[in-house]
Amino acid sequence: MDWGMKNRLSRLMPNGGKAVWLAIDHGYFLGPISKLEDPAKTIKPLIQYTDALMLTRGVLRNCIDAAIDMPFLLRVSGGNSIAGPALSNETIHTSMEEALRLNASAVAFSIYVGTEHENQTLSCLGRLVNEGQRFGMPVLAVTAVGKELEKRDARYLSLCCRIAAELGAQAVKTYYCDDFEKVVNSCPVPIVVAGGPKLATPMDALHLAQKSMHAGARGVDMGRNIWQSDDAVGMIRAIRSIVHDGSSVKEAAKLLKKG
């Protein structure tokens, strides 16, 4: 791996390769979802506990101060919406040139394995990896499931993560599931875990983070379970202590307001 690629990855995963990324890219297909109507306001109190942001170029240009000293992962896929016929119908909408111009530390692209757009999204991933290798830009593959949340089992996610790694992605973002070790152990590149829709309780999200780390994940790329929480700062601090300090859920929960 060349220096530029290594440097970008090490900025995204400090502290021995661990990562607390804050995902705020949801608007690219969900529009202004609850608590992310004003991204700048949402992230302001959270930024100091974040290793990197995941977002689109539109939010970056319009809502983020260019003086910010924080790496970011640029979502470069889209073309779908929650109102459309198929969430899997994504292609590359932001060029590698844009990613370089904006000083991204990685580009992120969703793959939809097992859907009618499997070939389209995997081909786009391959193309991005080719361009990323040329310019020293890491590619994060996101194993998306669209509306079919029940697809999140170890067999399916292992398939998706392994394919993403085989096609050359430098890291993969996926969902936690039972037997998550199987997913991590069969994927030769670092895995970070998405939170998914808001869970029933904050403790559920902390358990998800801890179980992911115990199974070998490098960290989280979490959104709704942090910023849709009534105690968003407490949540990100608690998640951070699990990822970076190896805290137990019980210890981490002390950082919540009602801990």
Ligand code: R5P
């Ligand atoms: C999908 O909207 C994006 O890829 C998100 O970045 C990803 O789902 C992580 O956010 P959350 O933890 O809210 O699922």
